[in-house]
Amino acid sequence: MTSPPATKEHASMSTPALWRHSPAIWAAPVAEGDPEPDWAFLRCEVHIDRPVAEATLHLAASSPEPGRQFVARASMNGAELGQGPVRAIADEHRYSSWDATPLLVEGANAIGVVAWTPEDRRVQVALRIRYRDGSEEVAAPSAPWTGLAGDRAYRPSGSIGTHYFVAPQEHLVGRDYPWGFDQPGFDDSAWSAATTKEPFTTLAPDPTAAVRTCEAAPVDIAAVGPGTLRFDFGGTYVGGLSLPGLGRPAQLTLRFGELLDEHGRVRAHMATGNHYEDRWDLDGHEPQIRTWGLRVFRYLEIDGLPPEAAESVRALGHVHPLGERTRFRTNDARLRKVLDLCEHTMVQTNGPLLVDSWSREREPYEADAYLQAKANAALSAEQELAGYSLDYLLQRRTWPTEWPFYLVLLAAEHAERGGDLGALAARRDQLAALLPTDWIDPATGLIRKLHGSDGSASVADHDIVDWPPSERDGYLFGPVNTAVNAVAHGAFSAMARIDEQLGHPDAPVHAEHARRLRETMNALLWDEEAGTFIDGLDADGAPLPHAAAHAGAFASALGVADAARTARIAEHLAPLGMPVSVYAAPFLLRALLLGGRADVAFDLLVGAGDRSWLGMIEAGAGATMEAWNEQVKPNVSCAHPWGASPLFLVVEDLLGLRPLAPGYTEFAVAPQVPEQIGHLGASVPTIAGLIEIDVSGEAAGRAVRVSVPEGTRCRLRWDGEEHLLGPGPHAFDRNR
Known part of the structure; x- marks a missing residue:
């Protein structure tokens, strides 16, 4: 059973016109002097007198903030339409929209709403109809809206939330529930007239597809x-x-x-x-x-x-509907299990925002959103979810020093995948403001902070490196932090790409910041004897006497190291196993892959034990966990979609698929499939069409097959050579 799809607002009707004759309402208290109820049932009927070509039900509701979730479920003629709205970015209120065309009939039609919130209780509904005769209207109810306080159907109970949010336990009393209230002809004579509330002043549509059940x-x-x-x-x-x-x-x-x-x-x-x-x-x-x-x-x-x-x-x-999804192909049963876990995670736990998790916090974080957006992009061509979450986080930053830098990376990659340079231009100044230019040491070009370099938690502009703290591999914090500088380098490089795409004159400025960071990090933070980067510099500018796995992994994965040092970092990391968290794991695995140790990266990707994705499955988790196990993080949640990084590691790194021009009009394929895998392939939906890649090992040697969509071209890196491929299927072999 699924909910009807969302629909876009009809172009001929502006937002103010849509809501002009639709009051904001809520259910009245049971008795005068009683508090306003948190639960509300609302209904009205609409009479249709001629054939309908198209109908859309719009619903605005407030406030989603206490529960960090939707406020209302809407239904029509006994069928649920959906729930909404999504949380707003700033001072606006959002509204959800659903296609009601299949549910409307000539004659009487009923609209029903079940809503809950303990704050700013308001619901506003508009039914826009375009008739087959070409006329159009926002349909008026046959009689005023009625409401019923829901505190008898849902008896007062506790919360299923945490200290981050409240949401109701549901003590449902069947005899007091108004079954059928969303059907025409329901007897609501015992209900009260709905209480009219202050109308919403600023309304904007939910920009993403509606969540379906x-x-x-x-x-x-x-x-x-x-x-x-x-x-x-x-x-x-x-x-x-x-x-x-x-x-x-x-x-x-x-x-x-x-x-x-x-x-x-x-x-x-x-x-x-x-x-x-x-x-x-x-x-x-x-x-x-x-x-x-x-x-x-x-x-x-x-x-x-x-x-x-x-x-x-x-x-x-x-x-959250993702549309056509990537089809993975492999003969490795372990990898198949990991990919199945990750795909189920993305399909079932995305929601209308890229939140950390829907259990403990229900709140987006920049680094989490970046990783989750990459996992989504490896699975589908859907763009709106990452775009709205990016805009949300541009207004609602979180505490770690380096987290906002990830929004620049997210914005650059989102535009490269989707090709929407207009949206990128609208975000450009906000993105540039996230760059840590105020912390640049003029003497060295490094990011140097006079406070917040102690690894403490939940304090603005304090370095995090990894979480929980036990996963930091003994990382030493100092005013110059290698992991922070590496992420900053990635952000400056991404901002340079953004400005180059937009033709903005600051592109060389950001590129120079990245170049100087890269040069100085290699000069001052590289440990030649260890073959990796150290953790940072102390207050006197002296090297810190430690090199955690994170220092080398982040520096390599984010482009600080050259090819020779990338290879040395990979050799340094290879014997360490998985000394980092689920969050940092994709950076470590990417560092291994970039350094030519795809064999080690693959073994970690499909490894067993209590620090692995297969270990999550063995522990009974039904989605990717936020930590490898409960010993690492006793308050662990088992549904963190940003933990599904194997999806993009397979697509972007093992198969080597990356956009080279906005919207995949040109893309690269550079496979790094180790010989432990007999066959690895994927059919990847992109905005430009379906890209198919297969790498297999056969008796005659290794082979790659690539199918290029119409209107695009591919630069294939294979067997030490580059091939420029036009649309259609292509195949190349090489001897072992």
Whole structure:
């Protein structure tokens, strides 16, 4: 079961005209003097008197901030349209839009809204219709909106949130729920007129495709106690439970969780601080029942469910539509498992913003968004999600010193993949303002800070290097920090590319900052004997006596080292295993690949043990984790989409696919597939079309096959030579 797709606002109707006759409303309190309810049911009916060509339902609602999620679910004639809106960037309010054309009928039509928020409670709905006769209107309700306070259907309960946000546990009382309120002819005579609120002054459409719901059957059902069933859905979902009506009274307790405890029970009191426990009191007259809000879970326990209903239990997920997805091909079963985990993670845990996770924080972070956007781009050609998250973070920066630098990298790569130079130009000045020019030491050109170089947490402009602190490989902090300088070098280089694409005169300025950084880092931070970069310089400018894996990995991955030193860094890193976190892992693996140690990188990518992606699967995680294991981070969450970096490591590094011109009109393919893999390939959707790459090892030697879309060209680097390829299929062999 899926929700209808979102739709773009009709071009002939401006935003003010769309909302002019649509009041902002909420449900009135049950009695005069009572507080305004957090839960609200709202409904109206609309009469249609002629054939409809196109109809769109728009919904604005406030405030999404307390729950860091949607405020309302909208439905029409008994069918859910979707939930919204997305969180706003600044002072504007966002509205969601759905195609209502298939649901409208001539005659009476009902619109229903279920909403929850404890702050600035407002909902505003507009139904825009274009008729087959060519006329167009924002349809007026047949009668004023009515509302019902929802605090009897959803009894007061606790929060499933953490200290970052609040969201309701759902104590659902079936006899008090207004089943069918979104159907025409529903008797709302006991409801009150909806309370009119202040209208929204600044409204803007959600720029991304609407999140859709999906359902998944369990892969395993087990009795774990008297009257208690446990359901394993095989992977993580963000949502809750969908259950057909039972036809008999029942009292159900629902416990959701990401992991099981040592007794095989669901850990509803999660390590993240969330407590996912709900109660449903059913009288047997309920139709299909669904949870309203968002839980992050792989496992579910239900107390009190009749055994015959077990097979009808479904996980209710919320999916940001990615469109056509990359099809990976490999004969390596370990890599297949890792890629399946990562793909499921991206499909099921993206949401309408590139957030750190939907369990603990529900908040975007710059570095996380950068990695998640790269994983999404390796899987689909969808661009809007990364674009909106980029704009969001340009207004809402987080604390680490180097995190804002990643937005410059994200913006450059996003434009190179999508080709939207207009959007890039609109962001250009904000991106340039993120560069650490105020921290440049005029004597050396290095980034040198007089404060914040101590590794402390959650303090603005303090260096992070890696997280949690135990994953820093003994990194020594100083006023000059090699990891910070490496990310800054990447940002200055990316800003130079941005300005070059836009024809901005500052391109040489940023390129010079990058050149000087690179030159001085190699002069002052390189340890010739160790064959890698040291952690930094102390307050007197003396070298710090330590070289953590991060120093070499970030410097190599972000272009500081030349080819010879990149190779030496790879040899330095090769025997270390995985001494860095899930966040830093792609930089370490890329450093190995750039330095010619694809064999070691691949072994780490598909390795087992408790510091690996296969280890996450072994631990029972249904999506990529934020840390390798609970010993590393006791409050670990098992649903962090930025941890799905194997997707882009396979596409960008092992297969070597990179855009050379905006929108992939020209692209590079430079495979680095180690001989441990007999076959590796992918069909990658891009904005320019489907790019297909296959590398295989056969008895006669190694072969590469590339299919180039129409209107593009490919620069293939293979067997030490470069080949310029036009549209169509191409194949090259080489002897072992």
